[in-house]
Amino acid sequence: MIRPLAKPVANRTVLFRSILAALTLAVPLATAGAALVPGPVHAAGASDDEAERLARWKEIQKSIFGDKTITATDSLVKVDAPVRALDASLVPITLTMPEKDRVAAVHLIIDDNPSPYAAHIAFGPGADAGEIKLRVRVNNYTNIHAVVETRDGQLFETTKFVKASGGCSAPMGMSDEEAMKGMGDMKLKFAEAQPGRPVEATLMIRHPNFSGMQMNQVTRDYTPARYINKVAITRGDKTVLTLDGDISISSNPVINFGLQPGGQGPIKVVASDNQNGRWEHSFTAPSATN
Amino acid sequence: MRAVAGRSRGGTTRRGALFGGLCLCCLPTLGRSAEGFAMDEVGPGIFIRRGPDAEATPENNDAIANTGFIVGERSVLVTESGGSRADGAWLRAEIGRRTDKPISHVMLTHVHPDHCFGAAAFAEDKPVYVGHHALRAALDARGEYYRGRLAEILGADRAGSVVYPTLEVADGADIDLGGRVLRVTAHGVAHTNCDLSMRDSASGILFPADLLFVTRIPSLDGSLVGWLKEAEVLKAMGAAKAVPGHGPTLVDFAPAMDDLTRYLTTLRDETRKAVAADVPIEKAIQTVGRAERDRWVLFDTYHGRNVTQAFKELEWE
Numbered sequence: 265m266i267r268p269l270a271k272p273v274a275n276r277t278v279l280f281r282s283i284l285a286a287l288t289l290a291v292p293l294a295t296a297g298a299a300l301v302p303g304p305v306h307a308a309g310a311s312d313d314e315a316e317r318l319a320r321w322k323e324i325q326k327s328i329f330g331d332k333t334i335t336a337t338d339s340l341v342k343v344d345a346p347v348r349a350l351d352a353s354l355v356p357i358t359l360t361m362p363e364k365d366r367v368a369a370v371h372l373i374i375d376d377n378p379s380p381y382a383a384h385i386a387f388g389p390g391a392d393a394g395e396i397k398l399r400v401r402v403n404n405y406t407n408i409h410a411v412v413e414t415r416d417g418q419l420f421e422t423t424k425f426v427k428a429s430g431g432c433s434a435p436m437g438m439s440d441e442e443a444m445k446g447m448g449d450m451k452l453k454f455a456e457a458q459p460g461r462p463v464e465a466t467l468m469i470r471h472p473n474f475s476g477m478q479m480n481q482v483t484r485d486y487t488p489a490r491y492i493n494k495v496a497i498t499r500g501d502k503t504v505l506t507l508d509g510d511i512s513i514s515s516n517p518v519i520n521f522g523l524q525p526g527g528q529g530p531i532k533v534v535a536s537d538n539q540n541g542r543w544e545h546s547f548t549a550p551s552a553t554n
Numbered sequence: 555m556r557a558v559a560g561r562s563r564g565g566t567t568r569r570g571a572l573f574g575g576l577c578l579c580c581l582p583t584l585g586r587s588a589e590g591f592a593m594d595e596v597g598p599g600i601f602i603r604r605g606p607d608a609e610a611t612p613e614n615n616d617a618i619a620n621t622g623f624i625v626g627e628r629s630v631l632v633t634e635s636g637g638s639r640a641d642g643a644w645l646r647a648e649i650g651r652r653t654d655k656p657i658s659h660v661m662l663t664h665v666h667p668d669h670c671f672g673a674a675a676f677a678e679d680k681p682v683y684v685g686h687h688a689l690r691a692a693l694d695a696r697g698e699y700y701r702g703r704l705a706e707i708l709g710a711d712r713a714g715s716v717v718y719p720t721l722e723v724a725d726g727a728d729i730d731l732g733g734r735v736l737r738v739t740a741h742g743v744a745h746t747n748c749d750l751s752m753r754d755s756a757s758g759i760l761f762p763a764d765l766l767f768v769t770r771i772p773s774l775d776g777s778l779v780g781w782l783k784e785a786e787v788l789k790a791m792g793a794a795k796a797v798p799g800h801g802p803t804l805v806d807f808a809p810a811m812d813d814l815t816r817y818l819t820t821l822r823d824e825t826r827k828a829v830a831a832d833v834p835i836e837k838a839i840q841t842v843g844r845a846e847r848d849r850w851v852l853f854d855t856y857h858g859r860n861v862t863q864a865f866k867e868l869e870w871e
Binding site for chain 2: 344346350351354356358397399430440441442451453455464466468470478516518520
């Protein structure tokens, strides 16, 4: 079952101010020609102690999962991310789930982002749930949590600490207009298929994924949040996966996933955003013989 | 000529030093204010200050780009405004020490803060602020963000404010200072989407701004394919000497441009190869263009991001 994602709080200006206050000095220019690196001062997140981080996670956990027990795991899910992000607006994340047949869904949470619940991916029978890759924005030094939902309804979590800042408020391109170009275009690429092995696929979607935190100087206003909130991938009559997304997903979202071997029929992708944008594309998948 | 000879290959030490706000390559200038910079007279009536290959710090006022001015018979043109109001004010004082002629033009060569945040310091001269036709929109999108970050480092007073161009160059423009004309070219998307270059008729010197980086690693914020295209446009101008946006104050244009195009071509070809071979972006960041590592200052700070930018652009080809 897919739960609604936590949304950014209603008053964006207040939210933005509080984020700015939290960022203090060590905020490099995420998109500048010359990043500004101040002296030996750390972002607020860097000086948070473990207790504060844990308290924040407990709060987020409660808002998403209620009172359900979540057990720490080293084996069911692993998060790979750069320790220090070079580009806070595009941080590549890999989720590995070795016991893939037990996995029903995975949740990705970036604790210190303004809207922490980044993505929820539910796997269908057409998917190979062994690995998922996403590109996300990271707004502060933060823990990134992955929570796996097993087929028997249990929850398991693991975490990874990432140093990055400014990913959500960093302006993305030079103009909003440019960022909107080709919105909804898609590409689906496949790694070379080997008989009997899962097929690795890469879905690319043109979409600005405006976070709602990028300011326009003229209007002194923020470009309204416009982001992909659902991607449904099916193959033939089988569901591959359903992704619920949020503003933490980088612009022009790219997601890598696995297809079960032996699947039949074209792959259909339906993407929609929070402003009623809807795009549908169909792709021919490579058919590995025997 | 490269300034990186003898630097540690370890990387870790260097990164550590950089993160502390220190940069090994420019340690001698640390703690010195912008007033400590000298100006080189690179051509008749052309004075350029070399920006150190460093990041903005509270100590350096973000005075990290090559700035300067050109004196004509009637008036003065500022080639780059500087990286902050404080940096612009320093340049304005330097101009006042050398000439009584009025400052008629200030070039805003592109949107990056180390090039356009000195502009406010020239307000009382009421100059023509010259910018690319796409600069206004770029400042709309980024200016406030840059200002905020700069203010966090330097304080709001020293940081400066966003200044818009009053002359928006669509294609080209000629600026006559008396006895010399600056021919300005508005380029296609390259280093950024709003790059200007100019050529001085009196000396023949080319001012490519950040379309040419020397010693400091180029930063890609526009289009990799477009930059290589604009590099050809610049080469076709046939200039012998150039004042790069970063690096020495005057260089032989052809070999300097060859170094830049070698870096960009390597980045393009190896990223394309990675995309074609389904190498994921996180792996490409670690493997593309490593042969360039010892050829540029601040490689470890910027190269990975350049690969990220290149990958984002080329994966849609």
